[in-house]
Amino acid sequence: MLTALEERLLWQEVIERDMAATGFSLLQPTAAASEAMRCRDVLLRHEVPVDDFSVRRLFGWDSDCQRFLTWLEHFDTALIQSHLATQADCLRACADVGSSESNPGETVDLFHCYDLQPLVIAALDRQVQARSISPTEQPETALPPLTTFPTRQAELAEVARWAADRHRAGKGTTVIVLADMASDRALLEYALRAEFDCLDARYNELPVNFSLGMPLSATPMYRSLLCALRLMLTSVDRSDLLFLFTSPFLPLACRSEESPQLLVIQQLFALGKPNLECTDIRHYLAKHDPTSPLISIIDRQREELRGRVQLGLGEWHSLFRRMLEHWGWPARDGLDSLEFQQFDRLDNVFDDFESLASVRPEVALSEALNLLESVLNDTVFQPKTEATAIQVLGPREATGLTFDAFWFCGARSTAVPGVPRLLGFIPAALQNQYHFPTADYASMLQKSEVTLQGFRAASIEFYASWYQFEDGVEQYPSPVFPSCSTPQDIPDYWLLRTSAQRAEIPIDILEDDYGIPIDAEDGTSVGGSAILREQAECPFKAWVRRRIAVSAPEPEQLGLSPIERGNLLHAVLYEVWGRIINRDQLLALSMDGLENLVRGVLDQIFGEHIHQDVRRRVGAACLELEALCTYRVVLDWLLLERSRNGDFQVVSREDSRRLDLGGLTFSLRVDRIDRLASGEMLMIDYKSGGVGSASYWFGERPSDPQLPAYALSQDRVQGIAWARLKAGDLKFIALGGELGLNAEKPLSKQLAALGLPPETTWSQVLEGWRDALTNLAAEFGEGYAAVDPQPRACDFCDLQGVCRIRQPPLSEMPS
Structure with a gap:
């Protein structure tokens, strides 16, 4: 059979x-x-x-x-x-x-x-x-009213308290019957463990028997087995990888916060891939944790799988056993009683796995693992425990038994009698004609009535309950019960109300624009200049992004993302200005020499700086086009740099530095610093996308304070400039005096064009920037998080669902 x-x-x-x-x-x-x-x-x-x-x-x-x-x-x-x-x-x-x-x-x-x-x-x-x-129906077996609870959690918490009180008082046998065992069991078990203080060290001391066990695949021991064997595939998902490094049943568990495995996980997740290649896992392990046993396990798997495509289930069984021995599974010392009972089922699991050969003679590795998981899903583990006074059963398991006290949970209309369900491949007329139980509501209702009457007759104390709301959606009580009543001692935080009831409750509005201040006395960096930009755009945006680290998921990307494209351009320019360090060397190169230099840098960067995963996602043709576009932009930019009318020397590239503002320390990375003929410095920031004007650097809340922050981090700064690297529109957008850039106006005229007093000196400009940025840093450090966006700051913001800036005021909203 x-x-x-x-x-x-x-x-x-x-x-x-x-x-x-x-x-x-x-x-x-x-x-x-x-x-x-x-x-x-x-x-x-x-x-x-x-x-x-x-x-x-x-x-x-x-x-x-x-x-x-x-x-x-x-x-x-x-x-x-x-x-x-x-x-x-x-x-x-x-x-x-x-x-x-x-x-x-x-x-x-x-x-x-x-x-x-x-x-x-x-x-x-x-x-x-x-x-x-x-059973013969007696007048005294009439069903009592349903006790009403606002939510599932409130109902199960009260039932757990009731059962625990009876157990402590020694009041005889107690049964809890769950109308929806699949959905309610985990929540009830947690509530019972909380009542009996069996959540941690006393986990196995819970005095409760559950009639239905759990699939072996859901137990931590066998989940670790599946995760270990799935590593034989070419890739694993993130959740499996985390479980590999945290399961006590595998020899990889992280023992401390300084474990190199944490760095491996961090770098693997930074790749941004939902499925992680085993080759990547091995690469980062060899780099950061060369003694990890996982390296030899991955190598052993390669040897075991070489030349094996389709195997019989018996052969896969032998191979799986060998790999589990190599893992040392289960690696945990001293299995407790429940874990030993689970481990004792292993032989039966593999016997059932091999028996599937009658319908699956030979399969590939992925299907063999799916079959093994299916066997574990179908194998229910019911631990052997001592007889206790509290039983948790389903309606079918409780039928015919007697108890001192009985509580029936979850008596909603959708569970008792339930919702008729037609089978998809049988005509509805045929299902009605033959009175299929799931298609006939009348028979479902009659069966529920008889079953509950039997429960009532077989119990000295009988209680039943339901809950009104599930995920905010109103439910209805079971029609089997005559009426409903509401308990008097439910905590206020459990109560949910209908919309009509909510309309009668006055709303108190409390405006609180401050979060928790930052404790940064140790000088630890709080981040980069992006914090200042976001604090200027909208304090709430900076607080959400930087303090509680909330952001929208990254969209699926076809081709290179703007960030990836910008990083490649930065890498090319970094290498170019490492080979050309001043204007004289730039002018000394012929056009052919300049072209050859750029081609050589592009070959190096596009050959070494693009991860294999990006290559697979983008494709060779797209990368060739990107390299051609980058070549034209960089070559045209170097020609623009040759036309500068003053000497310069590149003294710093991608320079890291720290800036103290408003009691906080910021980490900065300046794309490039030029020393001009006067000996003063010009701070340059590359922009491959859209940029604004120099007006973005001014005001109490400057729209883009990045370059002003760079200027404050360096002595003898004479000017700042964006290097706009957009094909067809290459130019410097600069501010400062005697910078040696083309068509440069005096500082006074530059300031006048921005609506600032022309007599303002460069020192005063720097001092104004320091005041503005210090205020922004102080706001961020104090936790100032008002929803106060600058004009157009919301146009491309992904946090509107959090700040609800476009939601009308409460006074204007319909009741």
Whole structure:
């Protein structure tokens, strides 16, 4: 008999073959296989005559249902040819052959069995004499009102407190039944652990039994196994990489903040790739942590996988075992009881993995890992624990049991009785005709009523509850219960209100423009000049970006990003001015010599400074075009530099320096500093994108304070200049006197053109910049974060959803 996983894989194989043969396409064949598996099982259990003409005609009215019939025929043929059977097939065989009518077999009592399918009943009738027994309803078993809670968290927190109080008082057995076990179990377990103080060192001392275990794949031990084996692929995702370096079951766990592994992770994440290549992982490990055992593991994997493409599951099993031994998994010393029970399931897991060979004889590595993960997903781990007084069950597991106290959680209409769900590959008319349980609301409601009446009759104390809001969306109570009541002692912070109730509550507006001040007494740098620019544009923007580090996700990039393009241009100019250090050397080069120099620098930069991932993303053709554009821009710029009418010498490139302003220290990196013929300095900043005018450097909140900050960090500065490196519009945008630039006006005329007093001296300009930038730095250090943007500062800002600058005032908003 096929396991559920084997059956699903066989369905997937049938569907994939049909897609290959007919050209029929599906976005999710795996999901289609699961749905087809459910549909066949339901058809068999409800004894629907699929071969009947009238039934097949119903399937023919819908293209998806018609396609399912084709798959069904292929699936049945595959079962016959391989001598396989599903669970439903075995039930049908039991219904076809069994004891004779004169000897019906033993008597079996069925207690609380409300939803037996016709095939199950037929199989029982052929094998045994079955009797259905239901509890007799008594007047005192009427269901109590539902207790109302505002949210799921509030409900489960109260239930956990109630169960803990009963346990401490020794009041007998207590059961909590979750209507939605899948969604509520984790939240309830956390609330119970908080009540019993079993979150850390006493994790395994929780006096609670959960009826349903968890998939082995969800346990930290087996998740580490999957992460370790996935490293055999060419790449791993970020979450798997983090788990590799933090799992206690692998020998890579970071033991301190100074661990070189943290630097490896940081640099790998800086690559900006969702999936990280194993070659990159090995490269950075060899660079920063050469003794890491992961290096030898990656090398061993390469050797093991060399020449292996398609293998049988038995061979993959052996290979996986060898790799786990090489990892030393599980590397944790002294497994506790739960962990040892999990580890003890390993042999069974691999036995189930090898058994899939009946439907997957030979597979590639990626599919073998997917199959292993599927086995772990389907293998439920239920720890063996001591019997305790608190039980957490699902409705099916609690049926027929008796308890001293019973609490039914999550009694919303969408869970009790639930929402009818039609199966995708069976005509709706057929589902209604044969009363499929998930399609008939009346039968779902009746079953819920009988089940809850049974719970009430089997318990001395009975409570039931629901919650009103889920993610802000209003819910409705189960119609099974007569009414609802609200508890009197719910904390105010749990309460949610309807829009009508909120409209009646006065709103207090508190304007607080200050965050937490910066403690920078040790001289630690707070960042670069971008902080000053953002503080000038909008204090709130600087605070959000720099203090709490919030920014919008980077968009998908086709080709080189503006930042990548600018970095390449900076790198080329850095190398060029390392070979040409003054105007005389520049003038001494012929045109051919200048062209050859630029080509040589471009070959070096584009050959060494572009990461392999960028090359794959951008492509060789795009990089060739970028190199050609960069060549033209740099060559034209050097010709412009040759036309300068004063001598200069490049004395600094990409120079790092520190600037103290307003009690804070800023880290600066100046693109270039020229010493002029007068011995004074000219600070130059390259701009490959758009730039403004010199007016951006002035005012109480200068729009671009970068160059003024550079000027304050250097002695004997005579001027500042943007080097505008835009193809077709190359020029200096400068301020200062006697800079030796083309068409240069006296400083007085430059200042007058900017609306400043022409008699202002250069020293006064520097002093004005120091005052303005000191104020900006002081604001940032004090935590000043008012939403006060400069004109056009919001045009390209991605924080409007945070500051809500364009939201109307509360007084103007509709109630």
